Each structure stands twice: as C-alpha cells, then as structure tokens.
Amino acid sequence: MKHHIRFKVNGDQYDLAVDPWRTLNDLLREDLNLTGTKFGCGTGDCGACTVMLDGKTINSCLTLAVEVDRREVTTVEGLAPSGEELHPIQETFIEKGAIQCGFCTPGMEMSGLFLLNGKKTPTESEIRTALSGNLCRCTGYNKIVDAIAETGKKMKK
Amino acid sequence: MSKIQFEYFAPETIEETVALLQAHGEGCHVMAGGTDLLVKIQHRVTHPKVLVGLGKIKELKRISFSLKSGLTIGAMASLADVAAHPKIKKHFPSVAHAAASTANVQVRNKGTVVGNICNASPSADNIPTLLVLGSRVNIAGPDGETRMPLADFFLGPGISALKPGQFVTSLNVPVPETHTGTAYLSLSQRGQLDCSAVGVAAMVVMDKNKCKDARIAVGACAPIPMRTTAAEKMLIGKPLTHKAIEAAAVRASKETKPITDVRASAAYRWKMVAVLTIRALIEAQKNARKQ
Numbered sequence: 495m496k497h498h499i500r501f502k503v504n505g506d507q508y509d510l511a512v513d514p515w516r517t518l519n520d521l522l523r524e525d526l527n528l529t530g531t532k533f534g535c536g537t538g539d540c541g542a543c544t545v546m547l548d549g550k551t552i553n554s555c556l557t558l559a560v561e562v563d564r565r566e567v568t569t570v571e572g573l574a575p576s577g578e579e580l581h582p583i584q585e586t587f588i589e590k591g592a593i594q595c596g597f598c599t600p601g602m603e604m605s606g607l608f609l610l611n612g613k614k615t616p617t618e619s620e621i622r623t624a625l626s627g628n629l630c631r632c633t634g635y636n637k638i639v640d641a642i643a644e645t646g647k648k649m650k651k
Numbered sequence: 652m653s654k655i656q657f658e659y660f661a662p663e664t665i666e667e668t669v670a671l672l673q674a675h676g677e678g679c680h681v682m683a684g685g686t687d688l689l690v691k692i693q694h695r696v697t698h699p700k701v702l703v704g705l706g707k708i709k710e711l712k713r714i715s716f717s718l719k720s721g722l723t724i725g726a727m728a729s730l731a732d733v734a735a736h737p738k739i740k741k742h743f744p745s746v747a748h749a750a751a752s753t754a755n756v757q758v759r760n761k762g763t764v765v766g767n768i769c770n771a772s773p774s775a776d777n778i779p780t781l782l783v784l785g786s787r788v789n790i791a792g793p794d795g796e797t798r799m800p801l802a803d804f805f806l807g808p809g810i811s812a813l814k815p816g817q818f819v820t821s822l823n824v825p826v827p828e829t830h831t832g833t834a835y836l837s838l839s840q841r842g843q844l845d846c847s848a849v850g851v852a853a854m855v856v857m858d859k860n861k862c863k864d865a866r867i868a869v870g871a872c873a874p875i876p877m878r879t880t881a882a883e884k885m886l887i888g889k890p891l892t893h894k895a896i897e898a899a900a901v902r903a904s905k906e907t908k909p910i911t912d913v914r915a916s917a918a919y920r921w922k923m924v925a926v927l928t929i930r931a932l933i934e935a936q937k938n939a940r941k942q
Contacts, residue, residue, distance in 0.1 A: 497659060514659030514702070517689075537690045538758055550731070550760040556689045557761065560659050561706055605756060627755025 499563040503528065504572030512559045519543045519554035522569060530570035530600045534629075541628030544601035545569045551608040553627075570600035573607070583607050583645045592641035594632030601628050606642040614650040618643070655692055658701045665710075665791045665820055668703055673793055673816040675701045681818045683726055683766035686758045711820060716742065722824040723789075730759040730767070730777075743824060744938070745780045745833040745852065752776055752837065765819050768804070771811045772846070774871035774914075778805075779852030780835045782868035782878060786824045792817035805875035828864075830857045832939030834931045837870070838923055840914065847871050848915035849923045851903075853931035857939040860890045867899070867928055872907035872920050879903035882928070891936050900928035 496511040503526060512521060522528045522545070534542035536555045543554040546568040573581035583603050586592075593599050602625065609616055609624035616624070621639045630638060662668045672679055678700035682688050685704075691697040705711055711727040716738040724733060733739055734751035750764055753776045767777045768788070778801070786801040793816040801822075804812050813819070827833075837850035850870035856863040865886040870876045882903035889895055909920035 495658065513656070515656050536693055538686055538754075541755070541757060544757055547761075551757050552761045553686070553757045556686050556758075558659065558685065558689070558702075558704070560661065561685070561704060563661070608756070624756055627757045 497560045497563075499560060501562045501564065502566040504568055504575065510559075514558065514560050516559045517555055518545070518547075518557040518559050518562055518567070521559040522554060522567070528569050528571050532597055532600060534597070534601075538627070539629070540598075541601040541605060541625075542598055544604040544628065546604060546608065549611070551604055551627075568604075570603055573603065581607075582648045583610070583642070586641045586645045586648065587638070590637050590641040590644060592633060592637040598628060598630040598632075602630065602638055606638075606645065609642065610646045610649060614646045616643070616646060655695075655698070657692075657699045659704060660701065661704045661707045663707045663709075665708060668705065668708065668818060669791055669793060669816055671701075671703050672818065675703075676815060679703060681705065681769075683769070684729065684758075684762035686754070686762035687766065687770050705818075713821075714739070718826055720823070721826045722746070724764055724822045724824070726765040726818070726820055726822075727763055728765070730754070730762050730764055731756075733764050734759065742826065743784070743833075745835050746777075746784070746824065749777045749780045749835050749852075752835075765822055768801070768822065769811060769813070769819055771805050771807075771809050771875070773805075773808050773873060773875055774846045774848075774850065775876065776835075776837060776847055776850060776870070778876040779850050779868035779870045780833060781822065781824065782876060783833060783852045783854035783866040784824050784827065785866075786822055788819045789821045789823060790817050791820045796820075798823075802878060807874050827854070828856055830863075830939050831855070832857070832935040832937065832941070834934035834938060836927045836931050836934070838915075838927065846914060849909075849920050849927060850876075851924060851927035851931045853928065853935040855886070855891065855932065855935045855939055857891075857936065862886045862889055862891045862936075865899075865932075867903050867931070869903065869907050869924055869928075871914070872909040872924055874908070877907065879906040879928075881906055886932075891932065896929055896932045900925040900932070903928045 532542035534540035538553040538556045545554045680699040711725040713725045730750045740747045833854045835852040837847040839845040839847045852868045854866045882899040885899045904924040909917045911917045
C-alpha cells in the first residue's frame, strides 16, 4: 500500500504517494528529478547521497521516503536556489579546485556545510573528521579540506 | 533496495507499536534510525515483511538525567544527540565518547544508541561501556513495561532476549558512585568507520588507593559483548598497582572466546584484549581521580 507523505524539499512543499520500500534517494532522483544528490554505495559508506534532514546531514540511501513525512529536506540544489548565484561553499570548491569528477561533490558540500553551520573556523582535523563519511577517489581530499576552511572564513565575514 | 518490498507503519504511541508487533508477528521488524537495518535489507540478510518505524513517537527521542534516577536515553535519541548532550558529557563521558566513536557523521545523525544495542552485534561500540556502568533496558510488550539488566539482554550474535511483541523503549544508566572512572578503547582497521576488532571498557571505583569495585567488558571477542568477572574479582579490594592490572588483564583475555574473522585473528584478539584492558584500567583509574 502506498503511503501519503507531505514534506518540503529546498523549501518546496510536496504531497506524494510513495511505496514504503523506496528510499529518499530514489524519490529525490527519480520522481523529483533532483539528480544533484548521487547514489553511490547504498550502504552509508561513501556519502555521495548526503542530504540534510531538518538541518542535519544523513545518508539518503539509508532513509526511507516514508520517514521524511512532515519533515524538511535540503539537497545540493537547495544551496543555490536561484540557479544563477552559487552558494559560497560551491564557489570556493571551484576556486580551490576541490572538484575533479564531481561525483562526491554534492555530498562533500553538504557535509562541509553541516560542519560550518556549527563552527565557522574548524581545525583541519575537525574538517577531516567531519568528512569521514564521504569518500573521494580523485582529489586526495586536500583541496576539499582547503575549500571548506576557506568557506568558513568567507561565511564568517 | 527497490526490489525488496515490505509494508511500513509509523505508530505514534508505544501501545500502538506493541499492537502492530503482535498483529504482524514474525517478519515484522522495529526500525529506529534504520542505518543498520536498511543495510541488512540491501544485503539480503534480513527479509522483513513489515517495518514499524519509531520516528513518530515523540517521547522516544527524549534524553533525561537526574541524580536520583540516572540517565535515560530514549530509543530514538540519535548517536549524535547522545555524543553532544552536556549532561552525558559531564556525568557519563565514556558513554558520550562511545557514541561519538560510532561510524560517521551521517550515520550518527540518524542511527541511535538503543538501535546499536538491539542489533546485538558482539562488536557494537556502545555496549561495553554501558555494561560496565550497570545499565538496564526498558522494554514494552504485550504484558506491559519490563526492565532487564543489559547484561542479560544478549543471547548470541544478533540475538537479543526480546520476546515476540516486545521492543526496547529506552535505556537507563544509573549514576555511578563518587570516585568512579570509566574508559573505553577499541581497535579497528579503518578508525571508527569500521566495526571494532576488539573493544574493552573498564570501570573502577576508587577508595583512596584501593579499588572498591572494578568492572571490565569486552566487545567482539565472544558471541556476545561480555563481562570478564574473574578478572574483575582479582582487582576488588586491592591497590591498583601495575602488577595487579597486568595480572587481571591476562585473566580477562583468558575469559574471552574470540574467533578468527575478516577483522582480526583470534590470536591477535587474545593479545589485544590484555593490552587494551591494561590501558583502559589505567585510564579509568586516572578518570576516577579527577572526580
């Protein structure tokens, strides 16, 4: 039996009927066309599917769509709602060359932003710990760590 | 995931949850954070017909503390909430530390301490500390509320003492006496992301230089997370000299029954139980002095 769920994604209200076994990741990508959020391992190890649920980062592959009823989801698309101006974290990722293939980027940005929302000037070690649930096979992480530190400084100004 | 189909219920009360568990019987699973359960479903290890999500039961999110009734952690309190809770950090630092050492940020934001217990994994990071602190689980079921010492909750790998229709609503940790110190140390190949190959928690209650009470719990070295009571007895009533600690650690290691698996060999585990027990007892003793 399908479940009726009512929830917000990036500020937009949705009323949907969903099968209970479908994940939030599947719903975002297949039904809402929000393909910025990736599907990687499906087991909560790679972090490519990271979104925020009520302001906290979670793995959308380990979240059922029915669980987000009456809650608020933010995806990478929600960081730049106008579609023209980028969020400071997105700008800085580009500036610092923290993007290569780009597959991990949306998840990295969500995790980076979750850290910065709690603390604008994290140490390098705090940044690396905050990214422990996000894998990148291209950059070697250094540029991502730099970009997050730099974003924090920008956001503090 | 999309091919495995199941029904889902999101009850708003504990009574409703028990009724659902009774009505659907076998194949009906309770879901707290779901960070383990959904992986097991994905890997075809678990084949649920029905999932009962606890997310809409508000009282289960609660964490409360008083000097009289101790710490109560609701079944839906996330690992991140427990790790960051000021009262837990102050009165139960090793409980906060164990929660903070579980998995990664995203999993801690969704996964729960009670869920980690209920999976009954021998290597669960949160269990050894809670065992040495003498925790109890509060269980709701067809016959009402019951309490059980955490030490009696584990029957085997992945098997808990819960009967059909029952689920854990919260966990209670009593306030330790003054001059109590605890510590939890674990080893794994990939830091905290990986399951622990060995985990040891220690608690000591000090009376000046003498050890008034000692408890040691070991994870991932037997079918269940276990206390090493013979080793504990060697320390009680005695000064915690390095020699006494070493002898107890060797004994603790002999009490465990590790196996060789993908994470470590049995021989390595035996050796490491002794090493970690020494370190945990020394750290627990230091922490006891701070109080």
